[in-house]
Amino acid sequence: MSDVKLDRSLLKILQNKSPGTLAIFERSDNFACYGSDAKLIASCVFQSEAGIKTIQLHTENADILPYLPISKHQYQRVIREALTILRYRVELYCLDTNDDNAKEWILKAKGTAGNAADFEDVIGETTVSGTLAVKIIDGNENRVSICCVDINELGISVAEFIDTPTFQQTERILLGLCPHECLILHPFAAEKKKKLATVLKNLGIVMTEYDLMGKSLEETTNIIKDKEQANLSKNLKECLQAVSDYMRLPDELNFHGKFSVRNYGTNGFVYIDTAAVTSLELFHLFHAMSDVRAGGTLYGILNKCSTPAGQRLLREWLAHPLCDIRLLTERQDVVSALVESSGIRDMLRSRLLPKIPDCSVYSRKFIQNRAKLMDCYRVYQAVMILPEFEKYLNQLMEENEKCQSAVKELMLEPIIYASANFVKYVELIMNTVEEDQTSGGYRVKPDVDPQLLEIDGKMQEIRRKLEKMQKKMSSAVGVDVVLESNDKIGYYFRVSLKNEKELRSVNGITVIETSKSSGCKFKNAQLEELNEEYLSLNSRYQSTQGDLEKQIVTTCGTFAPILCQLNSTLSNIDVLVALATVADTSPAGYVRPKLLPAGSGILRFEDCRHPVIEAFSETPFIPNTVDISKDKRLMILTGSNMGGKSTYLRSAALCTLMAQIGSFVPATCATVSLVDGIYTRIGASDQQTKGVSTFMAEMSDCANILSLATENSLVIVDELGRGTSTFDGFGLAWGIASHILKQIRCMCLFATHFHEIGTLAKEDGAFAMQMSVVLHEGRLTMLYELREGVAGSSFGIEVAKMVGLPGEIVKNSYKILSELEGEKDLVEKLKKLNGEELRAALLA
Known part of the structure; x- marks a missing residue:
């Protein structure tokens, strides 16, 4: 082996690998990283250099x-x-030993967050998220083509549209599709690439630049069902080519003709962007952290799902709430039935759903020809549970006659359909697969093939001899000896650790292993001889069944599309059961909201509560009523700092969103006119790494609201204008509130510390409310109750005093405030004087 050639090859790989790629080199006894990769792994994984x-x-x-x-x-x-x-991105390299004269490092495996299939033998079964490709046509308009391939669901989502300069529509689609990785197709204008990169970074999506290099598009479309090929434009075909080539789909013959295409538009869904997701704390934007850091989010509260597929679907529902009143009513009916029939709901959630594996993992294995008999059997076990689902769903319909249609449509009929389509699958597994007593895995039944039957007969004979030997050994040792086996060493004897000393009196015993947990494993010469013969026969059995196993797995693979449909059905059931569980187990109670068509202009939540704060608060949550109508569509909300304004605004927005995913809401009574978007301007944080100040972030969000919100939207604005001077901030806040009231004319909750904006309540369609406080002998008490009118003060100094600001500073603050308010009163008085009175007052 030439060290010079190998080192040159290694250095070339390190120099040519793309940014964001980790290169690992496999040696005979370990692995290694070099250069910046070594420092990255040491500091970020091992936390030590x-x-x-x-x-x-x-x-x-x-x-x-x-x-x-x-x-x-x-x-x-x-x-x-x-x-x-x-x-x-991870690339694993190994030594090329095919040519003794030209040894070098060659790529053995590669994986990304979106496609880790090459490393599943290392990290276990993974759910591959969709991989997405974007092409943008250079010009004055942002003409965007998007294609996302989801192996789990055998689906291809496509979209083409003209986007805003900041890629707002693209952001919405990414929120819904939730890919781990996005391929950016060349050519691409640098400025547009930079803006799109910002969107991807905010969502935690890996960005990879990709060049098609003139590849043919015909081979790519083979994975699509024939009748749907003509629906794709050239740009979409190029995006599909990039994804399929990147994921090596054309190499998988079983993919051909399996994928369905859907146009993934945002029509029919509520507009939700990253600003709303973040400010309302719906879920963690980084998909990888959605479960780890779910606490404190709406997703964390609603996620009572029992399956991984259900958890993924719940996140999708939160990212894309519905605008279709018919579909929402169906969901509500199912949730109502599950709330009423708590016994059936608990049976589904506690007993049946936890037994369901992530079917998307197995459908992908089937398609990629990587499935084993164990995978086939696990799917069989899941299918065998379907009759129990059918049984309890029929009971659910009997107990809830008003909701029968929805339960049948969303739950029962899809289960019946799946059961009928898996009849032949069940027959196949029952007749050909059984548990392997030695390895604990699965094997082809011996009666399927004469050779297998002959080998199994000899294996059974050895088992009988081993069982007789076990009885003799128990007598010789004087305690119960257990005969066990595993796939590594085959058969062995075992006694508990406390009985290990009894073995010393028996000759010819060899101890294999001793531990507190498993006791003492041992063997003798006779067992070892039979064990070797058994292992040899078992090896012959595995070799003989190889072709039969391939046939069984291939046949099971034809059921992959039906398995995808079953996965979708079970995830729907899981989410609906979770929503019902949350509604029924909340201490303060949830209510089914009455839904009205978009444009009705009514948003009313009696005793509205914040679902997340309520769940984590140690003290009872104080509810308030939200009451918006066409005649009172803009609420000007004022009040003390820490008085509950932000919580009130978020409560209204969250309840609206929950209603539009089909959930019950935390209130005593609710009426919701469907909205087409929830727009938020909440918080005063800047984004220094992107060169965005607090004021710039405020103005960007407001520009988004003013350009996209419609008469049927819900707008939430909290403390606008704090990022600039008082007068600039007041002017902008007034102007924006007035535009929302008079031009957009949508439902809006507008919280502000500029109490002067309260005079806007005199305009038609606006009204003023405040959060109550009590100030007694210099002590401020928050009541967290909503009442009419404009607050007289924000009580900022009182709040500062409450949290322990030094007394001298508080005293000076009161003094300066008094002087400023005195000047303000003087100016107001001077404004009311005529010319002679004003001249006299100034001379005085």
Whole structure:
């Protein structure tokens, strides 16, 4: 082996790999990273650079590189965290030993957060999120083509549209599709690329630049059902080509003709952008953290799902609430039935749904020809549970006659359809697959093939001999001896650790392993001889069943599309059961909202509560009523700092959103006119890394609201104008509130510390409310209750005093405030004087 050639090959890989890619090199006894990759893994995975060494390469410049050895035990952790947490692309290289004269490092496997299939043997089964490609046509308009391939659902989502300069429509689609990775097709204007990169970074999506390099588009469309090929434009075909080539789909013959295409528009869904997701704390924008950091979000409260597919679907529902009153009513009916029939709901949630595996993992394995008999059997076990689902769903219909149609449509009929389509699958597995008593896995039944039957007969004979030997050994030792086996060493004897001393009196015993948990494992010469014969026969059995196993797995693979449909059905059931569980188990109670068509202009929540704060608060939540109508569509909300204004606004927005995913809401009575968008301007944080100040962030959000909100939208504005001077802030806040009231004419909750804006309540369609406080002997008490009128003060100094600001500062603040208010009163008086009176007053 030539060190010079290998080192040159290694250095070339390090120099040519793209940013965001981690290169790992596999050696005979361990793995290694070099250069910046070594420092990255040391600091971000192991949190210590103590293990970093240096190595001098056999190259022209005798390059010296940081070097980090990775043990086989550490390798799994490195791969998992690099893909899922650091969100790096991972490339694994091994030595090319095909040519003794030209040994070099060659690519063995590669994976991304969106496609980790090559590393599933290391990190276990993973759910591959969709991978998406974007093409933007250069010009004055942002003409965007998007194609997302989802292997789990055998679906291709496509969209083409003209987007805003900041890619707002693209952002919405990304929120709904939730890909782990986005391919950016060349050519691409640098300015547009920069803006799109910002959107992707905000969502935690890995961006990869991709060049088609003149590849043919015909091969790509083979994965689509024939009748749907003509529906794709050239740009969409190029996007599909990029994704399929990147994911190596054309290499998988089983993919041909399997994928369905859907136009993924945003029509029919409520407008939700990243500003709303963040300010309302709907879920974590980074998909990888959605479960880890779900606490404190609406997703975390509603996520009572029992299956991974259900959890993914719930997040999708929150990202894309519905505007279709018929579909929402169906969901509500099902939730109502599950609330009323708590016994059936608990049976579904606690007993049946937890037994369902992530079917998307198995459908993908079937399609990619990577399934084993164990995978086939696990799907069989899931299908065998379907009759129980059918039984309890029929009971649910009997107990809830008013909701029968919805339960039948959304739950029962899809289950019946799946059961009918899996009849032949069940027959196949029952007749051909059984549990392997030695390995604990699964094997082809011996009666399927004469050779297997003959081998199994000999294996059964050995088992009988081993059982007789077990009884003799128990007598010799004087305690119960257990006969066990595993797939590594085959059969062995075992006694508990406390009985280990009894073995010392028996000759010819060899101890294999001793531990507190498993006791003492041992064997003798006779068992070892029979065990070797058994393992040899078992090896012959596995070899003989190879072709039969391939046939069984291939046949099971034809059921992949039906398995995808079953996965969709069960995830729907899971989410609806979760929503019913939340509604029924809330201490203060949830209510089914009455839904009205868009344009009705009514938003009313009696005793409205914040679902997240209520769940985590140690004190009872004080509810307030939200009452918006066409005649009172703009609420000017004032009140003290920390008085509950922001919580009130968020409560109204969250309840509206919950109503439009089909959920019950935390209130005593609710009426909701469907909205086409929920727009928020909440918070005063800047984005320094992007060069965006607090004021710029405010104005950007407001520009988005003023350009996109319609008469049927809900707008939430909290403390606008704090990022600039008082007079500028007041002018902008007044102007924006007035535009929403008179031009957009939508429902709006507008909280502000500029109490002067309260005079806007005199205009038609506006009204003023305030959060109540009591100030007694210098002590401020928050009542958190809504009442009419404009607050006289924000009580900022009183709040500062409450949190322990030094007394001297508080005293000086009161003094300065008194002087400013005195000047303000003087100016107001002077404005009311005529010319002679004003001259006399100034001379005085």
